[in-house]
Amino acid sequence: MDRLRQEKxxxxxxxxxxxxxxxxxxxxxxxxxxxxxxxxxxxLRRNIENLxxxxxxxxxxxxxxxxxxxxxxxxxxTQHIFVDIGLGFHVEFTWSEALNYITQREERLKRQxxxxxxxxxxxxxxxxxxxxxxxxxxxxxxxxPFPERTF
Amino acid sequence: xxxxxxxxVTPLASLxxxxxxxxxxxxxxxxxxxKEKELDHLRVFIADNNNLxxxxxxxxxxxxHDIMVPFGKAAFFPGRLIxxxxxxxxxxxxxxxxxxxxxxxxxxxxRGKSLESQVNSLEAIIKDHKAEASFFIATASxxxxxxxxxxxxxxxxxxxxxxxxxxPLKQDVSGxxxxxxxxxxxxxxxxxxxxxxxxxxxxxxxxxxxxxLDDENEGAISDFDEIxxxxxxxxxxxxxxDIQRRMALKQTNDIATKFPKEHKYQDDMADHFxxxxxxxxxxxxxxxxxxxxxxxxxxxxxxxxxxxEEKIVHATNTSKAEVQYxxxxxxxxxxxxxxxxxxxGHADHTQRNSRKEDSTSSQVGCQTxxxxxxSRRAFTxxxxxxxxxxxxxxxxxxxxxxxxxxxxxxxxxxxxKMQRR
Numbered sequence: 001m002d003r004l005r006q007e008k009x010x011x012x013x014x015x016x017x018x019x020x021x022x023x024x025x026x027x028x029x030x031x032x033x034x035x036x037x038x039x040x041x042x043x044l045r046r047n048i049e050n051l052x053x054x055x056x057x058x059x060x061x062x063x064x065x066x067x068x069x070x071x072x073x074x075x076x077x078t079q080h081i082f083v084d085i086g087l088g089f090h091v092e093f094t095w096s097e098a099l100n101y102i103t104q105r106e107e108r109l110k111r112q113x114x115x116x117x118x119x120x121x122x123x124x125x126x127x128x129x130x131x132x133x134x135x136x137x138x139x140x141x142x143x144x145p146f147p148e149r150t151f
Numbered sequence: 152x153x154x155x156x157x158x159x160v161t162p163l164a165s166l167x168x169x170x171x172x173x174x175x176x177x178x179x180x181x182x183x184x185x186k187e188k189e190l191d192h193l194r195v196f197i198a199d200n201n202n203l204x205x206x207x208x209x210x211x212x213x214x215x216h217d218i219m220v221p222f223g224k225a226a227f228f229p230g231r232l233i234x235x236x237x238x239x240x241x242x243x244x245x246x247x248x249x250x251x252x253x254x255x256x257x258x259x260x261x262r263g264k265s266l267e268s269q270v271n272s273l274e275a276i277i278k279d280h281k282a283e284a285s286f287f288i289a290t291a292s293x294x295x296x297x298x299x300x301x302x303x304x305x306x307x308x309x310x311x312x313x314x315x316x317x318x319p320l321k322q323d324v325s326g327x328x329x330x331x332x333x334x335x336x337x338x339x340x341x342x343x344x345x346x347x348x349x350x351x352x353x354x355x356x357x358x359x360x361x362x363x364l365d366d367e368n369e370g371a372i373s374d375f376d377e378i379x380x381x382x383x384x385x386x387x388x389x390x391x392x393d394i395q396r397r398m399a400l401k402q403t404n405d406i407a408t409k410f411p412k413e414h415k416y417q418d419d420m421a422d423h424f425x426x427x428x429x430x431x432x433x434x435x436x437x438x439x440x441x442x443x444x445x446x447x448x449x450x451x452x453x454x455x456x457x458x459x460e461e462k463i464v465h466a467t468n469t470s471k472a473e474v475q476y477x478x479x480x481x482x483x484x485x486x487x488x489x490x491x492x493x494x495x496g497h498a499d500h501t502q503r504n505s506r507k508e509d510s511t512s513s514q515v516g517c518q519t520x521x522x523x524x525x526s527r528r529a530f531t532x533x534x535x536x537x538x539x540x541x542x543x544x545x546x547x548x549x550x551x552x553x554x555x556x557x558x559x560x561x562x563x564x565x566x567x568k569m570q571r572r
Binding site: 040041043044047059061062063065066067068069070071072073074075076077078080081082083084090098 | 199200202203206207210218219220221222223224225226227228229230231232233234235237238239240241247255259262
């Protein structure tokens with residue numbers, strides 16, 4: 001009986017360590033990527049809004065050609081901007097079109113984030129469940145959600 | 152071989168457990184993998200650097216270049232590169248430098264060199280790790296194969312050496328130890344023979360010399376013994392020992408036969424090598440106590456005898472003279488030797504030692520390492536052989552004699568000379 005229990009406990013622990021935990025790690029990594037994208041697009045939006053506000057027509061920038069070696073570059077006409085829409089495509093937008101696209105893109109990113117968050121939460125819940133099962137098998141006292149306070 | 156039973160057999164597996172060595176090998180291999188990844192990074196950097204150098208070289212060819220200017224990470228602006236000869240280079244720590252194309256290329260080349268040195272050092276580290284890993288793997292396989300480490304005590308005549316070679320070559324080690332032990336035993340036999348011979352000679356000398364040179368010899372011999380004993384330590388003990396051993400053997404054999412002849416030989420030799428007489432005297436010590444006396448007389452020569460190898464020859468020469476002398480003064484030598492023995496530390500061979508000291512200033516070197524041998528050595532060298540070395544030893548003798556002359560009274564030498572000349 002004991003041995004059986006030990007085996008079960010071992011199996012549960014293995015399951016947690018080899019399946020659930022890596023899943024959790026992967027989900028968190030994906031979510032971080034989405035966060036990054038979100039940040040990029042929000043920065044872009046801010047920049048475009050600034051450009052629009054200051055009615056900048058031409059820009060002078062420093063372009064990084066590799067290993068932190070910069071070259072001066074000039075943008076004569078800032079009316080058209082090419083935005084990366086994914087799968088290696090860039091679309092020429094005007095400012096307002098660009099802003100529009102960015103807004104839609106941001107929404108989509110938000111939805112993705114939510115999905116990932118839910119996934120992560122479910123994985124965490126599963127891990128907790130398995131731990132509880134192990135605890136029961138070991139007949140350890142159940143964890144209290146809050147520390148006990150003696151009055 | 153001696154000491155076969157003294158050895159310990161330990162399976163290699165116990166010293167280097169199989170699993171541990173395998174684990175160690177794996178750990179090292181992991182480290183190797185990490186370093187190789189870093190190496191790949193560095194190689195990529197170097198490739199990028201080279202590409203950049205090419206680009207920087209090509210850019211100034213045109214006044215303007217049409218490019219897509221990135222705007223953030225996800226947007227581009229169509230634009231042009233202007234001022235194509237002006238490059239802003241990051242020097243690190245927030246410092247930038249405006250450079251021309253040529254200057255930028257130089258900067259990039261220097262960067263490339265430092266990268267390559269990093270690559271080289273990484274490669275060296277990886278090499279070391281690989282060697283480590285291969286060693287671990289080899290050990291694991293050996294341990295798994297049941298290789299055994301055999302340790303045996305290496306027993307020499309007096310000191311005992313431990314053969315501590317571990318690894319698959321245990322057998323060789325034990326073989327060596329055994330061989331060494333054998334030679335030691337062989338030497339022991341010869342030594343025993345020599346000692347027996349010396350004892351006989353001493354008896355004869357004592358009988359003959361009783362009461363002749365008690366006073367003179369005692370002082371000289373004792374002083375000389377002390378000095379000569381101190382000398383050997385300076386000399387090459389090893390050489391002298393070997394030579395003396397061989398000599399001792401020969402001398403013991405020759406002593407009986409040569410005794411009557413030695414006198415004549417010694418005379419001749421003594422004439423040639425007055426200083427050498429001391430040396431030969433040292434040799435003679437094994438044959439008899441006269442050696443010591445002779446040596447003392449020829450302190451100067453004896454000094455040179457301090458150098459074992461050469462001195463052996465001289466010793467033989469002088470020994471001959473001494474042999475005869477010894478016959479006349481066996482008692483004296485024994486007495487002096489007794490005094491010197493305290494210095495030497497060998498009560499048994501004090502007599503011999505004293506003699507030896509004179510002649511074997513070099514021999515003493517050997518003797519000090521093996522005090523019991525010293526007296527024997529003095530007489531072990533063949534007289535004839537050493538004759539050749541006399542010239543050399545004379546030079547040595549001078550140096551040695553200078554050291555000894557101060558302390559050594561020349562009583563034994565003078566007496567010997569008196570008798571001989």
